[in-house]
Each structure stands twice: as C-alpha cells, then as structure tokens.
Amino acid sequence: MSQAKNAKTKFTQIFRSVEVESETDKRWEEAGEFPASVREIMQRGADAGLTRKNFMALMGASLSMAGLNCFKSPIEKIVPYVNRPVGHVPGIAKYYATVKANAVSVAPVLVKTREGKPLKIEGHDDHPLYRGAITGDTVATIWDLYDPDRVRAPQKKSGTAFAEIKWEEAVKTAVSALEKSTVYIGKTNFSPSENATIDRLVKASANRSRVVYDPTSSIGEALKGEKASYGTNVVPTYRFDTADLILSLEADLLGTWLQPELYTKQFSSKRDPLAGNMNRLIVAEANMSVTGSNADDRYALVSGSHISLALGLANLLLPGSALAGNAQVRKAVENYTASAVSASTGLTEKQIVSLAEELKKYKGRSLVVSGGASAAVDGNGISQVVANLLNTILGNDGKTLSSATPFYSGANITSDTEIKKVISDIAAGKIETVVIDRANPVYELEALGFQEALSKAKNVIFLGTHINDSAALSSLILPVSHYLESWSDAESNGYYYVGQPAIRTLFSTKSSLDILLSLLGDGQSANALVQSTSQRFNKAGWNALLARGFTESSKLNTGAGRTFNAAALSSVAANPPKAGGYKLSLYSSVALGDGSGANISFRQELPDPISKMTWGNYLAVSVADARANGWKMGKNVKITAEGKSIEAPVFVQPGLRKGSVAMAIGYGQKNLGQVGANIGVNAYSLASAKSGNMITAGIPVTVEDASGSSEMATTQKHYELARERGLVRSTTLQEFQKNPRAGHEHEEVPHGGKAKGLYTAHKYTPYQWNMNIDLSKCTGCSACVVSCYSENNIPVVGKDQVLVGREMSWMRIDRYYSYQNEDQAKADPDMVDPGVYFQPVMCQHCENAPCENVCPVGATGHSDDGLNYMSYNRCIGTRYCANDCPFKVRRFNYFEFWEGKLRDPEQFALNPDVTVRSRGVIEKCSFCQQRIAEKRQSAKIAGRQLSDGEIKTACQQACPADAIVFGNIQDKEAKVTKLKEDSRAYQLLAETNVKPAVSYMVKIRNQG
Amino acid sequence: MSLESVKNPFHIGKTFKQIDDDIMRPMETFPSKTWWIAFLIAASLLAMFAGILIYSFVKGLGIFGLNNPVGWGLYIVNFVFWVGIGHAGTLISAILFLFRQRWRTSINRAAEAMTIFAVMVAAIFPLIHVGRPWFVFWVFPYPNERGPLWVNWRSPLLWDVFAISTYFIISLQFWYMGLVPDFANMRDRQERFKARSKIGELLLTVKKITLRVISLGWVGSAKTWHHYEKMVLILSALATPLVLSVHTIVSFDFATSIIPGWHATIFPPYFVAGAIYSGFAMVLTLMIIMRRTFKLEDYITMKHLENIGLVILVTGMMVSYAYTVEFVIAAYSANKVEQYVFMNRLAGPYAWAFWTMFACNVVSPHFMWFKKLRNNLTVLFIISIVVNIGMWFERFVIVVTSLHRDYLPSSWDMYVPTIYDWGMMLGSFGVFFTFFLLFVRTLPVIAIAEVKADEANDSLHAAH
Amino acid sequence: MVNKLITAGKILAPIILIGGIAGFLFAPPKQVGYAPEQPIPYNHQLHAGEYGIDCQYCHSGVTLGKKAGVPATNVCMNCHGGIVGAAKPDVKKLKSIYNSGKSPEWIRVHNLPDHVRFSHGPHIKALLKEGAPTKEACVACHGDIANMPVVTQVKSLNMGFCVNCHRNHRDEDVYKSKGVSVSCNVCHY
Amino acid sequence: MPSLHEIKEGLFSYQESEKGWVATVRTPADLLAAAKKVREAGIQNWDCYSPCPIHGMDEAMGLHRSWIPFITLVFALLGATLGISYISYIDLIDWSIVYAGKPYFSWPAYIPILFELSVFFGGTATVAAVLILGKLGKISRKPINNRITSDGFAVWIGDSVSREKVQEILGNLAEEVSAVE
Secondary structure (H helix, E strand, C coil), rough: CCCCCCHHHHHHHHHHCCHHHHHHHHHHHHHHHCHHHHHHHHHHCCHHHHHHHHHHHHHHHHHHHHHHHCCCCCCCCCCCCCCCCCCCCCCCCEEEEEEEEEECCEEEEEEECCCCEEEEEEEECCCCCCCCCCCCCHHHHHHHHHCCCCCCEEEEEEEEEEECCCHHHHHHHHHHCCCCHHHHHCEECCHHHHHHHHHHHHCCCCCEEEECCCCCHHHHHHHHHHHHHHCCCEEEEECCCCEEEEEECCCCCCCCCCCCHHHHHHHHCCCCCCCCCEEEEEECCCCCHHHHHCEEEEEEEEEEEEEHHHHHHHHHHHHCCCCEEEHHHHHCCCCCCCHHHHHCCCCCHHHHHHHHHHHCCCCCCCEEEECCCHCCCCCCCHHHHHHHHHHHHCCCCCEEEECCCEEEECCCCHHHHHHHHHHHHHCCCCCCCEECCCHHHHCCHHHHHHHHHHCCCCCCEEEEEECCCCHHHHHEEEEEECCHCCCCCEEEECEEECCCCCCCCCCCCCHHHHHHHHHCCCCCCHHHHHHHHHHHCCCCCCCCCCHHHHEECCCCCCCCCCCCHHHHHCCCCCCCCCCEEEEEEEEECCCCCCCCCCCCCHHHCCCCCCCCCCCCCEEEEHHHHHHHHHHCCCCCEEEEEEEEEEEEEEECCCCCCCCEEEEEEECCCCCCCCCCCCCCCCCHHEEEECCCCCCCCEEEEEEEEEEEECCCCECCCCCCCCCCCCCCCCCEEEHHHCCCCCCCCCCCCHHHHCCCCCCCCCCCCCCEEEEEEEEECCCCCCCCHHHHHHHCCCCCCHHHHHCCCCCCCEEEEEEEEEEECCHHHCCCCCCCCCCEEEEEEECCCCCCCCCHHHHHCEEEEEEECHHHHHHHHHHHCCCHHHHCCCCCCCECCCCCCCCCCCCCHHHHHHHCCCCCCCCCCCCCCCCCHHHHHHHHHHHHHHHHCCCCCCCCCCCHHCCCCCCCEEEEECCCCHHHHHHHCCCCCEEECCCCCCCCCEEEEEEECCCC | CCCCCCCCCCCCEEEECHEEEEEEHHHHHHCCHHHHHHHHHHHHHHHHHHHHHHHHHHHCHHCCCCCCCCCCHHHHHHHHHHHHHHHHHHHHHHHHCCCHHHHHCCCCCHHHHHHHHHHHHHHHHHHCCCCCHHHHHHHHCCCEEECCCCCCCHHHHHHHHHHHHHHHHHHHHHHHHHHHHHHHHHHHHHCCCCCHHHHHHHHHHHHHHHHHHHHCCCCHHHHHHHHHHHHHHHHHHHHHHHHHHHHHHHHHHHCCCCCCCCCCCCCCHHHHHHHHHHHHHHHHHHHHHHHCCCCCCCCCCCHHHHHHHHHCCCCCCHHHHHHHHHHHHEEEEEEEEHHHHHHHHHHCCCCCHHHHHHHHHHHHHHHHHHHHHHCCCCHHHHHHHHHHHHHHHHHHHHHHHHHHCCCCHCCCCCCCCHHHHHHHHHHHHHHHHHHHHHHHHCCCCCHHHHHHHHHHHHHHHHHC | CHHHHHHHHHHHHHHHHHHHHHHHHHHCCCCCCCCCCCCCCCCCCHHHHCCCCCCCHCCCCHHHHHCCCCCCHHHHHHHCCCCCCCCCCCHHHHHHHHHCCCCCCCEEECCCCCCCCCCHHHHHHHCCCCCCHHHHHHHHCCCCCCCCCCCCCCCCHHHHHHHHHHHCHHHHHHHHHHCCCCCCCCCCC | CHHHHHHHHHCCCCCCCCEEEEEECCHHHHHHHHHHHHCCCCCCCCCCCCCCCCHHHHHCCCCCCCCCHHHHHHHHHHHHHHHHHHHHHHHHHHCCCCCCCCCCHHHHHHHHHHHHHHHHHHHHHHHHHHHCCCCCCCCCCCCCCCCCCCCCCCEECCCCHHHHHHHHHHHHHHCEEEEEE
C-alpha cells in the first residue's frame, strides 16, 4: 500500500479503491494465509452504492437535512466491485468471531462489519461461559481502531522529535539494539503464541531479561498470592454461578476486577427472586465500587483494612475447619480478635461476628475474592493469600473456584523487588536497551522511579498504539495494530481463542505478534504461528475454529481442593493496624480501567457508574470528612503521600468511612493524544514505595486545602426523593416472599386505579414493542450506555458541555442513594451505608407520550408498532418535547457535533444505518429502530412473523446481566409480556398516565 | 372654535386646531437631544440584538445557557414577558372602549403602538429560539411536495402561531384604521411646509405621497364615519376575547404540559391578569415619559395616570391571588412532585427570583391604595418599573424553576443564563424602544380624531 | 408611461406573488427526467427488453435486503468475457476497464436523500407476483426500465410518492398483514 | 426619468366626479342641525364632513344600519368552517397520525385554532368591508377643503339641487356655500 500523501484520500482508498484492493489481495494470497472464508473480510467494498450510504449518510446527512435537497442533488458515482465476494450482499452486515485480549482480560467478541468495515463490537452469544457478556470497555474498542491519534508508522527519535521511518529500517534498528543488554518490559499476557515468542526472544541471548508487571494489581496481586499460597503461577477460574454467598474484599468483580462481564453474567444468573434462586453478595471495601453498590450487605472499611477483616474472620472461623490444626495459621490470626479488627476496620464487633456466623452457614458454597489496586496493601499479594485462606477454611477451593482450568496461566509476574533491581540496573547503565511492550511504565511505575532510570537507557524501544508517556521517552516506536487488524490468540478459563483480523491495517502498523517475530528474525508470520499454536488446542480444524473464534482447550472443571501453604501468612502483621488519619486507596475506574484507552472521548465521557463523573478523576472523600473540613464538591485539595503531593478536586462520596479517601488511576497521562492527555491527575504518583514494593491501598496520606475549586462534570447531581417518588423500588427477599407486591409502597394510584383516560387507547398490531429492565440484575456497569453510543452515533460533547448539562446519552443510568426507611436514614447521617440503586433510563416510548402532543410540526409521534419515533429531518428544534418529557430523555444538538468535527478516520465508526443528527434537532432513544426495521424487513421478505427475542436492542445485547428484555407486548407468550404482568413490574411515573413502554422490576436485595 | 368648560374631568377644552398643533408638534419639530440620545442607545441595543442573533445562527443555540432539563430559558421568559406587555394596548383600546371609558382616548394610540411593537419583539423570540430557524416556516400547514406532511394541530405551540399572528394582524389593522383619519389630517396640513432645498423638496414630496397613500383617500365623510364607527365597535368586540385568548394560549404552552409547576388549570386567568398588570405598568412608564417630554400634560392628565394606577392595583391583587392559589392547589393536591416544585420556589436555588417577584408584584402595588401616592409621578414611575421587573421574574420563576427540578431527581440541573442570554434580553428592549421612539416622532401619539370626537360630544351635551 | 407601468405593476405583482408561492409549493420534482450520461452507455432496452435478461441477474441483491446493487463488473464479463459483442467499442472499453482491475464509475440515477431509508427486499417481495419476471415489480418506482435505452428517472421518488402508495394500499387486504404503514419511522430513523 | 412632479400627477390626478355645493358650518351642533334640515328637505344626493365622528349624526342623516356586523359574522363563521374542514381533512383523511395516544379527531385541541381563525377572518373582513363601504382606498380623493380633517364641518349637496335651494335649506347655519367642480 502506497504511503498516503494525504490522509483523507488514504482512508477513502481503503474502502473504495480497487487498485489498492487487488494489490492487497495479491499480497495475502502470496502469503497463503487466507482461507476462503476469511478472505472475504478483506475484500473491502468498492461498491460505492454502499459507500454512498456510509459516506454520505454520515458526512452529508446534515447537509441534506439543512434543506439542500431543494436543489439538485450532487452527482454521485457508483463504483461496483470488480469481483464481488461470494455470499457478500451489499448492505447486509456480516459478523466475525474474534477475541479481544489485553493485559488483564480476555473477551470473546463478535465484530459487526459492513462492506468490510468493523462497525460494532458485540458479545459472543455462543460462548458457553460468556453467553454474550461484554464490558463497556470492550464495546468501546471499536473507537480504538479508528482513533486518529494512533501511531501511524514506525518512528525514530531524532533529537527531540520523532520522524517516520520504514519498517525494515525500524526492525533493523531494533534488532541491533537488542544485541545490547536488554530488558523486556511488558504486562501480563494471555496469548500462548506471544508468550512463547517473547520467551524465545528473551532467551535468545543471555543478557536479556523479561519483566512482567500489572499496575492494576488485578492479575498481579492474584498471581503473587497464588504463588505464595499454593506455589502455582495461575489465577483460578471463579464460579460465581455456583456460589451462594460471595464475599468480596475490595475486589470489584462486577466493575473492573479481572472479567467483570463474565462475573456479572454468573452473578446475575443467580438473581432470580421468583424462582428463589438468589445468591448473596457481601462486600467489604473502602471506596464505593460497582460491586459494593450492588451488595446485599456492604461493609464500609477503613482503606486497606480488608486484610484485618479477613484475618479476623479467619480467626473466628478457624475452629472446626480444615486448617484448625495448623499452628502457623492460628498464630497469624490469633491477635485478630473481633475487637481488634473492629478498631482497625471501623466496623462494629457485632458486624464482624455475624458476618463470620453467616459465612459458616455457607461452607463449601461460598466464594471469597479479593484483589485489584484497592486491595494491594503490600505488593506481595497478601489480599489473595487471605482470600485463599478463607476459601480453604470454608472449604470452597475446588468447589466454587478452579485452578485446573485457570483463568490466567500466561507469563508470570515479576516481583516488585526484581523490578526495582531492573530499574536500578537501567539507572546504572547495566541495561542499555529497554523494550516496552504495550505498557506505560513511566506513568504507572512513577512511584518506583522508573522515569528517572529510563533516561539513562541508551535504547528504548516502544511497542504500542499511542505515544504515551513512555513512548514519548523512547528512541524507537514500533506501532502495534489494533486487535481487529491482527492475528492473535489467547487462553483463558479452559478456552483457546483465535483473534482474526476484520480489516486490513488502517495505518502502517503491524500486529504485536508480527513485530515480535520480526525482531526474532525467523521470518514466520503471525498467522502461521497462531495456526500452529492452535493445533495444540484445536481438534476441529482451522476454519471451524475461525468461524467460532474459540475452542475448549480443556474441560472446565473445578479440580480438587488445594493445600494452603500457611507460610504465606508469615508477612502478616502480628496485630491489626489501627485506623486513623487519611488512608488512600487507588482504584481502576469502570470507564478508563488502566488508562491505556484514555484517548477515546467516549470513554472519558462515560459517566462513572457511582459518581457519574466524566472527564477526569478526583479524590473521593467521605461525607463525614467533607463535613468536618467544610469541603464542597470540587474543592481543590493537596494530597501528600511520602513527600509527594498532587492537587485534585474533592468528590463527596457516600459509602466511605471517615478517613478513607480514594482516587482513580488511568488519568493524568501527559502524552497520549489530542483527547486523552492531561485529563485528571496521576494517582499512581501517590502510590507508596516505602516498603520497596509498590502499594496502592491503605496509603497514609495528608489532605490539606488547596486554593480554589474545580468544576465537576457530573451527569447527575441529585439523588434524593427517588424512593419517596416511587422511582426506584426495592425490597428484601424475605419481604418479597411474604408479599409479592412489596416495594411498591410509594406507588401513586390516583382514583384508586379506576381513573380512565379521556380517550380510548389506540390498538397496535401485530407488534407493540416493550422493554423490561430488572433492577435486581442491573449492576450499573454501563456496558449498555457504551453500546448505545456505538450503535446510534451519539456524539461526545466534551467536558464544557457536560458541565452545562448537555450530554447526549440516549440512555443514562440513574444512580440513587437511598435508605429503606426514615429510621435507617436518620441512623446514618454520614451516609456510610447507603443503599445504592441503579436505574437505566432511556426513552420510555410512552403510549400517551407528552412529547408527541406538543411538537408543532409533528416531528415526533407514535408509530404503528407502538414506538415513539423522532424524525430528525422534520424537527425544527423547539425543544418543547424535551421540556415536556417527564423522564428528560430527549437530547438537543446545541451545536454541530459531527460535521467538520470528525478527524479522519473516526467517521468509519459511525453506523450507516442511523442518521447522524445535525445541529438544532432533538434526538433520543429509538428502541434501536434500525434493528427493528432490519429484522422486520427480513421477516417480511421471508413472509413470516417475528419471533420473540429475535430483535435485540443494542443495550439489551450488551447487558452482561441480562437485565434488559425487549419484545412484542402483543405476543402473550413473549417474555416481555410475562415480565410486565409480574408482581414486581412497575412503570415510572405511572400516575401521570403516560403509559411508558418500559417497565422496571423491583430490586430485591437478599439481606440476611 | 371653543367650548365652554364641562363637568367631564377628561375634558380638554382646547380648540381643534390647538389639539392638532399640540399633538403633532413632536412630528413637526426637529427631535431634541434627549430623543437622539435615547434613540442611539436603543438602536445600539438593537444592533447588539442582531449581532447576537447572527452569532447564534452561525454557532448554534449552545451559546445560551440552555441545557437538558431547562430547554427553555430567557428566550421564552422574554417571549412571555413581551406578549404580556402587548396586552395592555388592545385592552385599553378594546375593552375600555366597550366599557365606554373616556380616559382611554388619550392613551390608546400609544398603548396600541406599544402592543404592536411588543408583539413584534415577542414573536421574534419563539422564531429564533428554535434549533433550525431556517425551517421555522414548517409550522404553517401549507400543501407541499413531501406529500401529506402537515402540522400537529394538538400542539400548543401551533396554537401560539395562530394566536399570535392573528393577534398581531388584528391589532395592526385596528391601529392602522384608527390612524387613517389622523393621517388624513396630517396630509391636509402638509401645505404649510415649504422646502428650503432640493433635498428638502424631495423629502417633502415623498412624505406627501406617503401620507396620501396611507390615508386611503379619507375625506371625513359622515357615511364613512358611520361604517368606521361600527368597525371600531366590532373590532373592539373581537379584540377583547382575542386579547384574552392570546395569553390564555400562551399559558397553554405551560398548562397543557405535564411538568409540575406548569400543569395548572389556573394558568389562563393568571396569565391574563399578569399580562394586563405588566402591560399597564409599561403603559404607565411610557406615558409618564411621553407627557413630560412632549408636553402633553393637558391630554394625559394625572387622572389618567391615577386610573392606570388603580388598574395596576386591581390586577396586582389578582396576580397575588393567583400566586396564593397555586400554592394552595399544590398543598391540597397531595401530589408530592407538585408540592416539591412549590417548596423549591420558596426555598430552592432560585428562591431569590421568587422573592424578587414577590416583592415587586405582590407588595409594590399596594402603594396604589393611597391617593397621594397615586398622584405622585415619581412613585408611579418607580412602581411601574418595579412591576415590570417583577413580572419578568414571574415568567423566569415559571419557566426555569419548574423545569430545573421536575420528576426524576437524576435529571435535575441548574440553568445559568450566559452573557448572550442577557444580551438578547437587553437587546429586545432596544428593539422595542427603537420602534417606539420612531413612532413618537412620526405618528400622532394621541388619537386626534377620537379626542376631537369626545370634545365634540362634550360640546353637544353642553349645548343641550 | 409611468401610469402604464403602475397599472402593469398593480396587475403583475399579485400574479407574480401567487405564481411564485404556487411554484414553490407545487413545482414538479426536479429529479424527474434525470438521465445522466454513463461512462459506458449500457442499454437496458437491449439487455432487459430485447434479450429478456431478468433484472435479478445483475441486481441480485434486490430481494435480499436494502440494496438492489449495481452488479460487480465480473457479472458483465459472464457474457462479455467471451465473444459476445466483442467488436463493439463500448464492450471493448468495458473489457479494458475490467482488465485493468477496475470498475466503471457509474452515475447514480435514482438518488434518495440520506435521511430516507428504503429497503428493496420487502417491496419486491410485496410487488412481485409468483412466477412473473422481476421487471413487473420494478416498474412501480423505476418505470419501464426494460424499454429505456438510457435509464431515466420517471417518478419523483419524493416523500409524497412513497406515502401515497403506502397510504392508498395499507387498508387493502393483500397488504394489511404486511405492516404497510405511514408512520414516519418506516423510512426515517 | 420622469420628474417627481409627473409621478405625483400620475398618482393623484384629481378625479372628483361628484359635483355640487359645499356649505361649511361652525360647530358639530350646527352640522347636526344642518344635516337634519337637508334630510327633511328630502334631498337624496348629499353628505356631511367632519374631522371626527359626531354622536347622533346617523339619526340626523337617516343612515340605515351598517352591514358590517353581518359581514363580520359571516366571515367569522366562514373562517371557523374552513378551519375545521381543513383540519378534519388532514387529521382524518390525509395524514392520520397518533400523537400522544389521542384520537385522530382531537376536537378539543382544535378549539383555540378555530377561534383564532374566526377572529382573523371576521376582523379582516370587517376592515375590508369598511374600506369598500366607506369608499376608502381611492387615494386620489381629496377632502372638500383642508380644514375638514382638522376643524372644519361641512355639508355637501349634489348638483341636482341649485345653489339657491341649498342656501334656502341651510339658512344661516351655513357659513359659506361654494361650488365643487
């Protein structure tokens, strides 16, 4: 492919130019890598008939909507395929199975492509474990592909700036640098092929070493703890679908820890109160996490004191357990009495004892987990050790968690001690070449002094997608392709996955595997390597593997219980530490995770599920501390830990215990791209390194007032009155079993429910679309929100617009803090234990929609299939409908957000089936009208009726908890009809007689 | 021709010639320095209005402080405010005519002009506050090539379109027809003017031609007067329900919605009372200035101003009553959302606006109980201004505080007007006063023929 | 002179005004009659009319989904790859384009605005009688293409055109169960 | 390029065809009395002129009731009828759309529009009727003298009556009698 003279023509060529097309085909064919079924993916559409929709619908929509259709339409050309791939019908989407694997998780996905362009990432429905579960972050990776700030070609530093060079030259430079003493720094890695290749690369010479680290402490903490407890280098598979009681100690298993989508799927499969199939989730944590907010019981701890709690519980549970006779264990835990733990954690003795009592009841069918940055109190994996201890005591090991088919069995983690040694070696010039593979140690390992050391290295080779803080300091950048452009593989949970490319590389990049292989210089291609690796796992043949995307590498089994090595507890303090002062925990945010994807504006604007903050991080402080110090939202404070201090705004977060403060990692990167750089502050710089290890939880800090305050771009500022107004309804399982109508106490029924409307209702046949959302299942993870953005071309508006309240999300997740009753509320004035409720709110498609009534031009009305439609091209923008919407789900385009605002190639991420809205029109949730239309049309062509569950909205499809059900209410057998008639079902503001098409199910908490 | 003094307190007792000269003096003399200063200020505000308008067309409505819960802000506040102002003119002309209130004759012309200009200013706002103003003609149900694509007849905004355009057209016709005899009078006075230069001659000719055209060949025939008088009566009879309907329909914009604080059956009378209240206050402001600057004290007497003061007192109490009833309804409704909205008005983040409104609208008119204060120009002037401020805040309270906290607390947010919002508000005063200042210099500010008719009537009674 | 001008103005002004408004409102659609010159003057009359090639031979996507689709150039080559019409200059041109690995750049004739979403499949399904040639179904919107040497737009294809058909037929028994609707969201989303 | 004078002439060439006699009087009361006398004299072709309407003039001149209220009523009803027909055609036949679950024919919602339409039609028709009945719009007409629109009162009698007769009828009410050519 010729180097582009001009970026615009270049990207146009990718989809349009037959010249480039055939050239590419030839290249692939010569390489002999492409089986027929995959080749068609690469046959990108030169059919301009479609490209018209893609280009013009996206780029020209607002033009024509601005009334230019009065004039003669511009001449459009149709350039058809020269040879159309067999089975390819222009205009019809194709799906390919692939896998998204990064340092901390593996996600089987389906890629929706149109005319050869990936458009959307969806969960893999056929995966027996995931069953379509996906995280918002994975959905957002489609924008990673089209990120204009990706490194587009190899770069070499000359002076202070980077200059593009040819791949051959880049590889040559790298290979010669590798001849010096080298350290290869990377993160945990699920890919057998990559791990083997890196090992070959490192072992090829004696002066090369490998460092594997995990700054989010999710896999890292687990690996260290497993090693200490059992001597193995694997992270077990957790089976939350078999556990009746889940105790999470700082592990945000529903939000960010390891595989939240899978865990949410498993967790929600046991949240079915009607069938009595309810598990119990108990969370003990310092910061309010997604998991904590979904807990049946949540214990707010002093930051970093979860180890004390775990040991205290172990102390109480030890008698009569398998480890009862183990003196080492008894010695480690004996000082952790209930009263001592109480002093350490802030909980009452009664709470601790009753928790232990309850755990006792669930022996062998409970699961204790711990991990993540907010659990890493010593950098040696103690949190995993204590979780293992409790699981052993409770007899869970081998029952609800499995090491036989591990979640992670890739590259082993390097201890902080070794990392420190490597850093000092670099600083001392003993290591001349540093290879940084898809990591950002300059940013993440600031506490260990990595940046200062790196300046001493002669050669720094960076493999990655963006010029991040580490790349900025490197001498050579080898751009890595997106996973949708690469061959890759992964192994996890007893499955082997193959990642296949869905598009040719947009830029002059190479897959990570290809780069590694070229550094090895043995001429093997990534495709060939993956094929040969796959033969170890795959029996069904390569094409079948590609079609499915994964294969079972070994039968998922729970394995036998392992023997806990009590020596792992040797590092435990003899006495629990006392609470006092401010203790800081760092945590991964749902939106940004480790921060590697921070350059995607959609991620930045995704409201945090708990705080609803966008565009930046903050110091979460407790209500008590805020009150004591007079801190208001956004007050700037100076946080000092071990002499290093940063300034950040305060966010008053209910659910924190006095003295606990928390801050999200992933923000405050100095280099990344036009979007992601310099947003928020780098929380890693507060990590403690005093002990020699990097510690991210329970860090003693001082917090002082700083000058001024910052504007907090939250999308939700109020949470009061939700219960009083009957908006979120909840009850306990016990109540619900006594009274199926429990939870509806605040329902307003005017005229005793006998009020009749003035008019007879219209009939909608044969379809009337309805939706049901189960608040018991919804965890607030926000995957639906991201999916909605991706499906419906919703613009990101930026921090300044969020600040004035103009976010465009069609679907938002309302988060309310509430108490069951007044007494509870009075008993907790500092809001340490509030109930947290999530409520996804999108257009309710009311049958008597107030918005329809008021539009003077009839741009919004009710369709024959019961949808409240919005014709953008008729809208003149009076905003009356938005005012009159009691749910405030209509969004107005205050500015032009698309035309002229997209940077090439961002436009390719737009869905060609959805009109891009111009300035001055209202938009809102359409119940994924384009999906309904597509299925209805195909049903019409086939001459049949739609079946239940055939249409899935984007939010429903993304929901890992299966909380959203969509269907035809006219079909008496449809799931949505049955759910609507359930005793738990209610509609928002039913008293206003707007008759919403969305119904919610009362949230049931399984309390005690 | 002179008349003996009669008992009617509004009797002027001047010759018709004198009346002509008095009322037409502003049109026939070169404008004073004060006028020029006022005009320059108003015109520059108008220019600012136009500038912001163009900027908003180029950039988008995002330059204003609107956001998701508060989709209507100062634009609609200004719209309702100006429509309200626009009620007094027709009310004075029509209703007072039907009730045979003699004191209307001295003020109806200026009040009607005020109506026309206020409605013009008001009508600009809903047109420019839409997202795509270049498509605003879609609100008219005209046949089009898109097939059967019509409007939504159920929308109160569409009713607004019909109501305000009808109101504007009928008011304009009423005003213009009232001016025709005076135009004829002006036409017939032109001979006394001589041009001193070529340009002057040209201008004079243009003026003469214009006057001839706009006076429609009026010759003062009794047969014409016969129909004309009937027309005035009928237009008054039509305009009276029209004027009530217009603000009723404006109130429907709010009352037919579902938003607590808007959805109230009391809105139509409440809005009409408020409109009369603010309209009369504006008339008072304008009359006090006008009679002073143009020395029309003989025509617009203290008695006139006192009567306006009484109207303000009465409508002020009606408005106060409406405020009270709103709270009573909310308290009685057992509707928590409704109750919250009213508590929020009293003590929420926009309580300052509510209490400003309260002080201006509920407290200040009670000074009008005292005859001494009613006859004090300074007091009247201050109260007229204060009432208008209060009525502006009333609309602010209704529009903004209801929207910013409605049903779902999750969507609650604040509305902070930007500098452009305030600019548009100030600019709208500029537009209004530019027109009004031009009016006072180009058209007779008092309906001469009607004043004469009343004077003639007096003479007939005196003769009996 | 002046008087005549004034009289003329008096008469003409309302005519121009009313005519202008009427013209603006009821002007015939500009697209009707649009027949651009194509890079290769492909003759539908010859292929579809005289030789009776079914529309779906080339426009194969028409029953499947949104797009009828302009055929890939190798479809032309199915016949013209050999000796069929090999002597004709246009066929030679086509071949040379194909052999250079490209496709001709056809000019779009029927061009809907981008906020309109039309799917061929259901329409052909509804209009096509069992066993009849496809062209009978195409006529409704495209006119008698099989008799057009040069493809010309014959229907306005504006919103009124679509809606009239939908409205007039939605209550007929044949279409009743098919969900023929005049709701805006049938085409606009 | 015609001169301004020519334009002026072209626009307003004096075309008063109603020839007769004009008698000016001093006061409104005199005008009333004069009118009464002329009417009693049985003269058909005559009129009065004044700068303002004068109470009692209709009776004095014996003018029949104005048609205007009737015209207003007819046109107001016409406006409402046209309105409801148009709306019904659109909402019931041409473009039936469900808005907010309301029936296709939502008559309560039409009331404001129908009211406005009837006022608009009625009001505009009234003004138009005055223009026609009051012979307005013929801008070439000039008043009998320039004082009429300011402070003059006059009686005009068509030339079917002789000047002497006019003087006889009016007696000393007339200030001055002059001819209109």
